[in-house]
Amino acid sequence: MLLNDYRPVYVIGIGLHRYQAATETSYVQLGVTAVREALADAGMEWSSVEAAYTGTTRLGMAVSRPMLRHLGATGIPMTQVENASASSSSAFRLACRDVAAGFSDVVLAAGVDKAGKVNRGEQLTGIAPHDGGLVVPSVHYALLAEEYMRASNVGEEAIARVAVKNHLNGSKNPYAHRQRERSLDEVLGDRPIAGSLKRLECCPIGEGASAVLVVSDDAIDRLGLDRSRAVQVLSSTQRSEELYGAKSFDVELTKTTTEQSLAEAGIRAEQLDVVELHDAFAIEELQYTEAMGLCGQGQASRELANGEFAIGGRVAISPSGGLLAMGHPIGPTGVGQIAEITRQLRGEAGPRQQPNSTYGLAHLVGLGAVCVVHVLAAAGR
Template sequence: MAMTLSDLRPVYVVGIGLHRYQRPTETSFVDLGLTAIRAALDDGGIPWSSVETAYTGSTRLGMAVSRPLLRHLGVTGIAMTQVENASASGSSAFRLAVRDIAAGFADVAIAIGVDKAAPGLRAESMTGISPHDEGLTTPPVQFALLAEEYLRSRGGGPEDLARVAVKNHNNAADNPFAHRQQRRTIEEVLADRPIAGVLTRLECCPVGEGGAAVVVASEQAIAALGIDPARAVRVLSSAQQSEQLYGTRSYDAELTGATTQQALSEAGVAASDLDVIELHDAFAIEELQYLETMGVCAEGAAPSCLRDGEFNIGGRVAVSPSGGLLAMGHPIGPTGVGQIVEITQQLRGEAGIRQQPDARLGLAHLVGLGAVCVVHVLAAPA
């Protein structure tokens, strides 16, 4: 039987850092990444020389991203690996860093996410096989169709999607690292420029640039480096799956449900135990679908739970208190690592005005093209 994190050494998040997610600028990816890395090292009080392995999630920067980035911190002979897994690149980089610590291959590792906006080349376009839809079903079209089906089958309306955007934009307005930092109303969201079907611009994530970094460590490293254990957030589980054959429902939703259940089971907790969730809400419909398939609420109940404030900061479970992909932004490479930063802040009680009261358990979720899904469960310091 395959081992899980609970069978191995405990792993802790001990340092976190971000560069603001933002519109494309002339800023070098090196500056974006170094800002986040240095912040993470400073946050944990960790010297660069103690970091033994690095995983860099990136999708738009080409080959060999790590070396021109990390050489500015010192030439230490560190093991470097670039990770590309579409939107789940940063989540996958974090998973690999966690597994290194858990297995005892390293005592201190860093997961980095960095990207700049640029055209992306999908390998699927180079298979020599023409897509059955002639390339017309772009992500906005796909999720607009899913939104139409979801609302029709549940008797919902466009305002149910708009409430997702309003909540997440308003959360991001209090996040200095968010791409979008403006409060919105339902009326503003519904009246904004249409993108596809019922989806407006404010219900679709902005793709820009940014950086994120997370340092993970073993108990031995925490003691040796004098790291404050009261700020060390434990990683309870790390699950990753790819799609299988499903029925007529969204394969992203089905995959999310299966991967989340694996992560929760391995962590020994239930969906109802979660206090904070950061999920893949690239389009507003995704939050409603995923919360249901995760088991956070009953099938078809997400719109009413949202309307009743259950997913607000201070509600039953804070969903995307960072602002989510919709408003925190989705620079792709950094996104999954940035989710861990937010959850760590929440579980430490250091999220300021965005703090979910008494947060003890958090879940991070991302889906990537392919499709792949990565889910992590984290616990507050004891």
């Protein structure tokens, strides 16, 4: 299903609860805070919402009703979505498909999570992992960092600059988990996690919530919404991994999914003004910017050092602070990216604003097995 073959789809309202370290705050309060903010941002009543999808990974079954009933028991269909890091990206995709296909005119896509233990499906298969369970995510990306540094002939400072940029962006974001600017020396001198990766080059996983309201043209007119603040969703693309031989599956999956999504949106990589990507570990930004076609192979570290990926540069990469500074509460992360891109394309991002933003792209990888990419465009582009 290509979105542009069906009805136009827009984001009209965005809301967040700050991403933060674990607290005693209930997930209900986190989620309702974000949804109420999205409703207020859109200028819409809860009674206008016709369906809801909630992305979550660590809260158990049936999380939507105990949360959304505080807004009113309206009888709408509610669906939980679990897809690892891409959970609310997938929830947003389902909301967009509902509106595009004409099933609903107003759909909520939300994400909420609390810190806690999670079981991965591959741990429950009864098949022992070939690595003996030693290659946890931090080790996996540390190995990729070593490979990248050798192939691109760069040192640890090249990867650390990703963290420096994103911590600077996060310091300007009131919703970010980490809101402190960091120097290159601070990043390089921090506690090692795995291989060359330091603590500040790895994302914090805490709690938080995000929400966006997805609407049709008919809803904008019928509800009297502000069309000048409606950001259009040009494409919604999701793929899973294939066999890539010796190549990194994270990178190759990102490459094919991004290429497909840009083609469906009818734009080129060089037209993107803002990108929010999966930088759970700093090395990922360098790999994915190259895979997305935002720069040549092996050139990402040089482009980063030259300021090309900073706010005000050629394309702002993770102006929210990315997963490294905005944080990665998992369930909310994907919809949180959509909220940031919407804010940027409206010109409402304040000190994080990328000038003259017209096109934005959101990207998340879920445990390497799935990749979700969305391309959005400013009103009146």
